[in-house]
Amino acid sequence: MILNRLPLKAEQENPPENTGRSSHRILFIGGVMLAVLLIFIVRLWQLQILEGGEYQLAATLNRLRVxxxxxxxxxxxxxxxxxxxxxxxxxxxxxxxxxxxxxxxxxxxxxxxxxxxxxxxxxxxxxxxxxxxxxxxxxxxxxxxxxxxxxxxxxxxxxxxxxxxxxxxxxxxxxxxxxxxxxxxxxxxxxxxxxxxxxxxxxxxxxxxxxxxxxxxxxxxxxxxxxxxxxxxxxxxxxxxxxxxxxxxxxxxxxxxxxxxxxxxxxHNVVLTLDLDLQRVAYLALQRGMEKVGARRGVVIAMNPQTGEVLALVSLPTYDNNLFTQGIPPETYQALLQDPHHPFLNHAIGDQPPPGSTFKIVTAAAALQEGIVDERTIIQGEGVVYLPNKYYPKDPGRAQKFVCWIYLNRGGSHGPLNIVDALAQSCDIFFYKVGGGFEEQEIEGLGIQKLAEYARLFGLGEPTGIDLPAEAAGLVPDPTWKRRTYGETWSTGDTYNMSIGQGFLLATPLQILNATAAVANGGVLYRPQLLYQITDVEGNVLHAFQPQVIRQVPVSPENLA
Missing domain, CATH: 3.90.1310.10 (Penicillin-binding protein 2a (Domain 2))
Known part of the structure; x- marks a missing residue:
């Protein structure tokens, strides 16, 4: 019996040892909790006391808006x-x-x-x-x-x-x-x-x-x-x-x-150089002219050649800009966008076709300045000339045919002409010869390098700098350009075409007007401008128009007269 109770005694002696271990655990857990509490108190003190002003400012700013x-x-x-x-x-x-x-x-x-x-x-x-x-x-x-x-x-x-x-x-x-x-x-x-x-x-x-x-x-x-x-x-x-x-x-x-x-x-308010009365007259005149000849596109520009002030600028077809302030219907916008005659394009500065006979003024000025002709020089204006093939000069069948507009329209010719008559009658043959030369009549001609040089001097091949966006530069071609673009050599026939404003030559209507204005004013190439004044809301002038000279064209006044 006594032996049977020994384990029970042993069991009664174990609890004091377990109680000690529990006390250690409690003390450990309590210490951890106290440490966490202290960290929390320190952080709270930091947020409220040390950084409280900063967070208060941020909260205030979050409630404010401009x-x-x-x-x-x-x-x-x-x-x-x-x-x-x-x-x-x-x-x-x-x-x-x-x-x-x-x-x-x-x-x-x-x-x-x-x-x-x-x-x-x-x-x-x-x-x-x-x-x-x-x-x-x-x-x-x-x-x-x-x-x-x-x-x-x-x-x-x-x-x-x-x-x-x-x-x-x-x-x-x-x-x-x-x-x-x-x-x-x-x-x-x-x-x-x-x-x-x-x-x-x-x-x-x-x-x-x-x-x-x-x-x-x-x-x-x-x-x-x-x-x-x-x-x-x-x-x-x-x-x-x-x-x-x-x-x-x-x-x-x-x-x-x-x-x-x-x-x-x-x-600020913007005052333009445009004259609204002249703009209206030009617009109506262009409309009537286009209807008369069945043209689909046209441009009228009026500019003071002594200053470069643009007085009127009309481009047709066009659009009503009020459509965009009223909310343009999608179908209307698409119709304008897909119109083959491009009403959104300002044709005065965005179109760049071959300038045609208007370029003959540049050819004439260059020929006079370089001594190719003078006012007494007479050149035969046949209706047709043949340019020999340089590889087969003796074979007339391989010669290139060049004709004058009068031959195409009437089957005739202009006959002998000086440079004034050639300009007045717009004789193509005359300008073929002075531009590209004509060996048969011992006319040397300007040649492409001089012709291209004078075209650039008169403002072609680069934007005029008018104060409107999206102005095209045009193109003044030369042998380097043709070789790079087409992989072909330049020919005398190319020079013939360029001499009358055809072939690869491209120019905007404004470029041609500006070149013509330089002839009219004695050789000053001005930058075309639309800005006349900038004023504040009370009418005080902040900026006034000043003519801007691009360059003096190196042609004597006598040769421009």
């Missing part, structure tokens, strides 16, 4: 102060998601009414069934994308017509969350009469958004000049936005305005 105040864009006038551009209010329709009704039926009714008035599909699914809306996001998708910032307006449509805007304002009580916003817009009172010069404004193209944002623009809301003077003088016309500081809650709902707003600074 709201921009749009600056009025500068206006554009003709040289007599007549407006070519006006600032007008434009309407856009937006939805603030936070203020839309929670009831799905009421929400659907609002979306369907907006779809009807704005011609936007309710959903992308309904857009897919509509020819004009294919691929377009619906109203519901656009609003859902704005739910992350529910108090920020989601713009559904810009350039809404006044009638639609008034209907929405009348129905405002039945459409909570829908707003008509008045934003700055442009109107062009002279429309297509000056569209090729003035251009238009529009939203920043997506591919240029980063570049504009770096300049301080808001790619989502700002209008910029996209073509013409609106683009060329964007920096001057733009103005500087004002701003106001507001406090808002976490949902970006404005609670109050803080302090006094900083007012915007209006953009």
């Amino acid at each position: 709201v921009p105040i749009e600056a009025p864009r500068g206006l554009i006038y003709d040289r007599h102060g007549r407006p070519l551009v006006r600032n007008v209010p434009s309407f856009e329709v937006a939805v603030v998601p936070a203020y839309l009704p929670d009831d799905e039926e009421a929400l659907d009714r609002i979306y369907r009414r907006l779809s009807e008035l704005l011609e936007i599909p309710v959903t992308s699914r309904t857009a897919a069934t509509s020819p004009q809306g294919a691929g377009e996001k619906g109203i519901r998708e656009r609003v859902n994308e704005g739910l992350l910032v529910p108090y920020e307006p989601v713009v559904l449509k810009r350039n809404v017509d006044r009638e639609t805007a008034m209907i929405l304002l009348e129905e405002a009580l039945t459409m909570p969350g829908v707003y008509v916003q008045v934003v700055p817009g442009r109107a062009y009172p002279t429309g297509s009469l000056t569209a090729s010069v003035i251009g238009y404004v529009g939203r920043i193209p997506e591919e240029q958004a980063d570049a504009y944002e770096a300049l301080g623009y808001d790619p989502d809301t700002d209008l910029v000049g996209l073509t013409g003077i609106e683009y060329q003088y964007e920096k001057e016309l733009r103005g500087t936005k004002g701003q106001r500081y507001v406090e808002e809650n976490v949902q970006r709902q404005i609670i109050r305005t803080l302090g006094e707003p900083i007012p915007p600074v209006p953009g």
